[in-house]
Amino acid sequence: MSKKKNTDKVIITGEKDMPPMPASLGSMLSNKTASWRSIRPVILVEKCTRCMICWKYCPEPAILPTDPPTIDYDYCKGCGICIEECPFDAIETEKEGK
Amino acid sequence: MIEIRFHGRGGQGSVKASDILAMAAFREGKEVQAFPFFGVERRGAPVTAFTRISDEEIRIHCYIYEPDVLVILDPTLIGAVPLTDGLKSNGKIIINSQRKPDDFSFPETERAEVFTIDCSSVALKYKLGTKAAPIVNTTILGAVAKATGIVKIESVMEAIKEKIPLKKKENALAAKEVYDMLH
Amino acid sequence: MKKVLTGNFAAAYGATAARVHVVAAYPITPQTTIVEILSEIVADGLLKADFIKVESEHSALAASIGAQAAGARTFTATSAQGLTLMHELIHWAARGRLPIVMANVNRAMAPGWSIWADVTDSISQRDTGWMQVYCENNQEVYDTILLSYRISEHKDVLLPTLVNLDAFFLSHTSQVVDLRDQDKIDSFIPPYNPEYKLDIKNPSSFGALTSPEHYYEFSYKMQCAQENAIHIIEETGAEFSRIFGKSYGLTESYRCDDAEHLLVSYGTIAGTVKEAVDRIRNKGVKAGALKIRYFRPFPKKRVREICSNFKSIGIIDRAVSYGQAGPFFTEVKSVLDKEKHQLYGFIAGLGGRDVSITDIEAMIHTMQSKEADDLIWIGVKR
Numbered sequence: 001m002s003k004k005k006n007t008d009k010v011i012i013t014g015e016k017d018m019p020p021m022p023a024s025l026g027s028m029l030s031n032k033t034a035s036w037r038s039i040r041p042v043i044l045v046e047k048c049t050r051c052m053i054c055w056k057y058c059p060e061p062a063i064l065p066t067d068p069p070t071i072d073y074d075y076c077k078g079c080g081i082c083i084e085e086c087p088f089d090a091i092e093t094e095k096e097g098k
Numbered sequence: 099m100i101e102i103r104f105h106g107r108g109g110q111g112s113v114k115a116s117d118i119l120a121m122a123a124f125r126e127g128k129e130v131q132a133f134p135f136f137g138v139e140r141r142g143a144p145v146t147a148f149t150r151i152s153d154e155e156i157r158i159h160c161y162i163y164e165p166d167v168l169v170i171l172d173p174t175l176i177g178a179v180p181l182t183d184g185l186k187s188n189g190k191i192i193i194n195s196q197r198k199p200d201d202f203s204f205p206e207t208e209r210a211e212v213f214t215i216d217c218s219s220v221a222l223k224y225k226l227g228t229k230a231a232p233i234v235n236t237t238i239l240g241a242v243a244k245a246t247g248i249v250k251i252e253s254v255m256e257a258i259k260e261k262i263p264l265k266k267k268e269n270a271l272a273a274k275e276v277y278d279m280l281h
Numbered sequence: 282m283k284k285v286l287t288g289n290f291a292a293a294y295g296a297t298a299a300r301v302h303v304v305a306a307y308p309i310t311p312q313t314t315i316v317e318i319l320s321e322i323v324a325d326g327l328l329k330a331d332f333i334k335v336e337s338e339h340s341a342l343a344a345s346i347g348a349q350a351a352g353a354r355t356f357t358a359t360s361a362q363g364l365t366l367m368h369e370l371i372h373w374a375a376r377g378r379l380p381i382v383m384a385n386v387n388r389a390m391a392p393g394w395s396i397w398a399d400v401t402d403s404i405s406q407r408d409t410g411w412m413q414v415y416c417e418n419n420q421e422v423y424d425t426i427l428l429s430y431r432i433s434e435h436k437d438v439l440l441p442t443l444v445n446l447d448a449f450f451l452s453h454t455s456q457v458v459d460l461r462d463q464d465k466i467d468s469f470i471p472p473y474n475p476e477y478k479l480d481i482k483n484p485s486s487f488g489a490l491t492s493p494e495h496y497y498e499f500s501y502k503m504q505c506a507q508e509n510a511i512h513i514i515e516e517t518g519a520e521f522s523r524i525f526g527k528s529y530g531l532t533e534s535y536r537c538d539d540a541e542h543l544l545v546s547y548g549t550i551a552g553t554v555k556e557a558v559d560r561i562r563n564k565g566v567k568a569g570a571l572k573i574r575y576f577r578p579f580p581k582k583r584v585r586e587i588c589s590n591f592k593s594i595g596i597i598d599r600a601v602s603y604g605q606a607g608p609f610f611t612e613v614k615s616v617l618d619k620e621k622h623q624l625y626g627f628i629a630g631l632g633g634r635d636v637s638i639t640d641i642e643a644m645i646h647t648m649q650s651k652e653a654d655d656l657i658w659i660g661v662k663r
Contacts, residue, residue, distance in 0.1 A: 014662035022394075036140070037142070038141075120285060131455065131456050132454070132455040133454035133455065157417075157418075157556050158553050159418075159553050160638065163637055
């Protein structure tokens with residue numbers, strides 16, 4: 001049984017698929033926490049000054065240090081810390097889903 | 099014994115609702131049991147809570163697999179999680195929604211009696227929560243009392259005042275209003 | 282007075298009603314509320330006790346040992362990792378013959394990191410000399426704490442008691458609890474007045490170097506104390522019944538009289554088993570239930586008496602002694618004539634996995650259709 005190092009979801013059907021001890025079989029990359037969101041942060045590019053405070057504070061990290069910073073919606077959990085910390089109010093909220 | 103299962107999202111107060119319902123029944127002299135599904139909890143994640151009400155001592159200690167009543171605080175959970183698993187064939191489903199009961203189809207439980215009531219609007223009327231996140235856990239108990247007849251609305255209102263720390267009167271009145279609205 | 286309480290509240294109120302003098306405890310999920318509530322009760326002056334904030338569970342028990350040795354009635358609470366951190370002092374409290382009462386919220390041992398119900402933590406304190414009792418519901422948690430102070434402090438016992446309650450299924454589950462009349466409790470539990478204690482007016486040493494010349498006899502006395510506890514538990518339980526109207530013994534039988542299959546269990550599972558027995562009987566199968574409250578002292582005679590009427594016996598364990606079998610299974614098997622019974626050792630509910638009525642019905646089905654087996658893992662995904 002080899003350790004997977006990609007974003008493939010690890011399927012466990014029973015003890016045969018499990019290592020002897022509680023060790024993870026993949027990386028957190030396969031755990032796309034997008035489904036946790038109920039609000040969706042959106043960066044307003046015109047207001048963004050590229051201070052990168054949002055990238056610094058994102059706990060995930062789900063904000064990529066691009067120019068302008070971009071939110072990785074595969075992993076963003078919608079915690080809202082970036083919205084709170086942005087000194088220029090350049091991140092707004094949208095309601096997620098239906 | 100009546101078994102009620104609550105479904106909501108973390109932060110909506112499903113667990114509190116299960117406690118208040120138990121307290122209301124206790125006030126009427128019933129034996130009660132209330133507890134949440136014991137998993138890792140976070141805001142927005144599906145939360146399940148259970149209440150058992152009986153005239154006799156409740157000895158059972160496992161989760162509720164065959165509920166008599168389902169209370170759905172957040173209809174976005176429908177289809178996302180297996181809410182109706184095990185619902186008894188003449189079970190009742192109470193949903194916080196503006197839509198009509200016929201708009202919901204639960205193929206696994208055709209004979210379930212579905213009640214819908216717009217708890218969110220009533221909750222907001224009494225300033226419970228915010229427009230983005232109304233707190234409907236007390237309001238929906240008014241619907242539970244009316245639809246099932248398990249407890250009197252007066253018991254629910256008293257239990258709300260006992261268990262809710264703030265806006266006691268508003269929470270109780272919201273439950274009463276929903277109770278009166280539901281047919 | 283009846284209230285709706287979680288197991289943790291029931292434990293805290295039990296300690297309060299027993300008028301403990303010292304509480305030294307360290308928080309751990311899912312016990313934390315016991316400690317929080319007690320700190321509030323003490324702060325509000327509702328309990329005249331010293332609440333000692335300690336930096337670990339080991340220190341919690343150390344403080345309790347010190348206080349108890351000086352003649353104070355102590356209470357502490359913990360769970361899993363906390364209980365096992367105390368382990369060397371668990372031996373100390375018993376060998377020092379200190380009647381400490383500790384509430385243990387049965388939680389699984391790590392790794393995997395788990396906060397959910399499992400009795401491996403308390404079972405692994407088996408040989409320390411502590412008495413151990415498993416509670417089925419919150420009323421029993423409250424009442425057992427009261428009973429345990431009486432039993433532990435009895436001069437012919439003088440052993441600490443571990444009062445066990447399942448994580449979440451009791452600790453965080455609200456149930457109706459009748460809080461007993463304080464005046465009656467005060468006369469039921471007399472003040473703690475040990476003959477031997479730390480006293481500067483009558484100094485003596487405790488726990489000093491003990492050579493092979495005497496150690497053996499101290500061990501013998503501990504075993505005698507456990508044996509004395511057997512009848513003291515029953516007598517105290519009967520007295521409790523006379524005063525408070527609820528009876529507690531070493532075991533509890535349910536619908537055993539004409540049963541053909543016996544299910545032996547403990548903790549919250551024992552409650553679910555009783556409900557399952559009713560449903561199984563409605564389907565025409567004569568099942569009965571035996572709830573064992575005490576793991577130590579193990580009620581050998583009582584269990585043997587009850588089990589002797591049954592050929593088919595299933596024992597449900599919420600732990601497994603790796604390399605052997607379920608702990609209660611092993612105890613029950615040891616008191617029976619193997620040839621006369623079909624014994625089924627069911628392992629269920631480890632790590633907080635739920636044990637449902639369906640699971641118990643499946644156990645009865647196994648007992649009806651399959652060969653006896655020491656280890657049957659209910660619901661394991663292979």
